[in-house]
Amino acid sequence: MSGRLSLVRSHGLLDLAPRAFLSFLWLACFAASAHAQERRDREPNSVYAERRARLAAQVDGPIVLWGFTGREEVSQTYIFEQEENFYYLTGHNEEGAGLMILPPAKNGEPANGPREILFLPVKNPQKERWNGVRMSPADPGIESRTGFAAVRSFESDFRITVENLAKLFPNFYTLLPYQKELGGYPHEKAVVEWLQIAVPQAKLKDVRAQIGAVRQFKSPGEIAFLKEAIDLTLDSHLQAMKLMRPGLYEYQVAAKMVEVHAWGGSEAEGYAPIVGAGPNSTALHYDRLSRKIEDGDIVVLDVGAQFAGYSADITRTIPANGKFTPRQREIYDIVLGAQNAALAALRPGMDFCSKGDKSVQKIAYNYINSHGKDLRGKSLGPYFIHGLGHHIGLNVHDPGDRCAPFQPGMIVTIEPGIYIPEENLGVRIEDDALITESGYQLLSARLPRDPVEIEKIMAAAAQQRAREVKKGDD
Secondary structure, eight states, rough: OOOOOOOOHHSSSSSSSOOOOOHHHHHHHHHSSSSSOOOOOOOHHHHHHHHHHHHTTTTTSSSEEEEEOSOOOOOTOOOOHHHOOHHHHHHHSSOOOOOOOOOOTEEEEEEEEOOOOEEEEEOHHHHHHHOOOOOTTTTHHHHHHHTTTTTTEEEHHHHHHHHHTTTTEEEEEEEOOOOOOOOOOOHHHHHHHHHHHHHHHHHHEOHOOOOOOHTSSSOHHHHHHHHHHHHHHHHHHHHHHHHHHHHBHHHHHHHHHHHHHHHHHHHHEEOEEEEGGGGGGGGTTTTOOEEEOOOOOEEEEEEOEEEEEEEEEEEEEEEEOOOOOOHHHHHHHHHHHHHHHHTTTSSOBOOOOOSSSBHHHHHHHHHHHOOOOTTTHHHHHGOOSSOOOOOOSTTTTTOTTTOOOOTTEEEEEEOOOOEEEGTTEEEEEEEEEEESSEEEEEETTOOOHHHHHHHHHHHHHHHHHHHHHHHHHH
């Protein structure tokens, strides 16, 4: 994610660029494509419009958001991906865009123009020759393609629109900055600083909670995308079980899983793949992937595909040589038991809170704490060092209050784990579940969790490799 604080300058808001492009290049570029950066799959424009309308009804002033600039990262391997809240409301996945949403007009108040506007960068044929075609406000039919009745130039129209609205509204809504694990803070800080310069008289309010509240409930399209991401992830985990053996490197296993995702239609991973063998199995977000997998290692595979921007989050823990040791099996069975206990209680009204009688977190912790011991004879509860789960969606850690009751339409992970560094033994089992009216649907049920079944899959794959080697020697 973003690690720069120079976004204001790179966005061109303070240094307005002149509108200039060559008509014949524009026609050639438009004929080629108008969706170079857009995701391969997205929801209908009507879905994004409905989200914007719901949000507008909850505020008393304009909502002002920026998309990412495309310059959040200077690495040559950087691939643009839109700021998730901006994408959730627009379905637009190209850089340098802005969004403005006005609250509904009050009774007797004149409409005074459009209530929502998408701002896009002007056409830049020279840049497009290097980076591909981008949408612009001057493209024919741009309104129907984006789903906005008004599409204007970011460079020439954004600031003046904000300044004019400040004459009518005392309050403006945006994403106020805060520190979070997966980034976003520099971008949010840049937007706020720009607004404070452009409209110093306006009071800025945070719209994060309103957007997050809506994002918790997945639309039919979002559920379909998440199911695609999950199915691709299950395929990659099955492939990893079949190829796993001592002598491979962690990065080789991850590479095969990523390959399965890509061939199936995934545009990226939902997060950096985690393949942790032996001592690395006890590091929750281990991503170096440099260890050679040894005989007797336990291997944690936490790898999830992204499809249409939506991320799966699946973890399995398997023995490197295809057979759990007695101690590995003991710890695995405890984690599996804790997951099954939590799943048995998973339904609307329960929550992830660590206290109260509605907590699946507490159910899982109590199971782990009452089963098995460490090498000193102490309970294993302290080795369950993270939360039981989280919401997934456009972000692998999607918005969701841990102590808010589950409701139908939410999709969450259930992922108990035990991590014992002194034994080089970490076990996590993670699945994705859709909360339904009466309980839940385990979207990742196709991927085995039973240790006996996992060992059978690995044994069959080892036998197949042996036959192929023997056939090659004949």
